[in-house]
Amino acid sequence: MESMIKLVMNEFNINNEKWFKIIYECINRTLLTVHPTSVILNDKIDWNAFIKIVTAYSSTEIACRYVSGVVFKKDIANKQMRNNI
Numbered sequence: 001m002e003s004m005i006k007l008v009m010n011e012f013n014i015n016n017e018k019w020f021k022i023i024y025e026c027i028n029r030t031l032l033t034v035h036p037t038s039v040i041l042n043d044k045i046d047w048n049a050f051i052k053i054v055t056a057y058s059s060t061e062i063a064c065r066y067v068s069g070v071v072f073k074k075d076i077a078n079k080q081m082r083n084n085i
Helices: 002-011 017-033
Strands: none
Touching: 002 017
């Protein structure tokens, strides 16, 4: 995993050890938290449905962190659906 992160960082000209630590920690926590496969059903589920990377501008890199939780869209999928519960 470390070599893959360094490869991507080099591709985007990010040569900073503190960013490596931040990216490594976020990826490591993601791998420990998100389990989108069902071994029993032999399913393969796309990780993109479970992971959202959001850019929040800040003056320091300390604000970069992994946040575990549930995300809801503010719009309903169909006009016939209830809009409040």
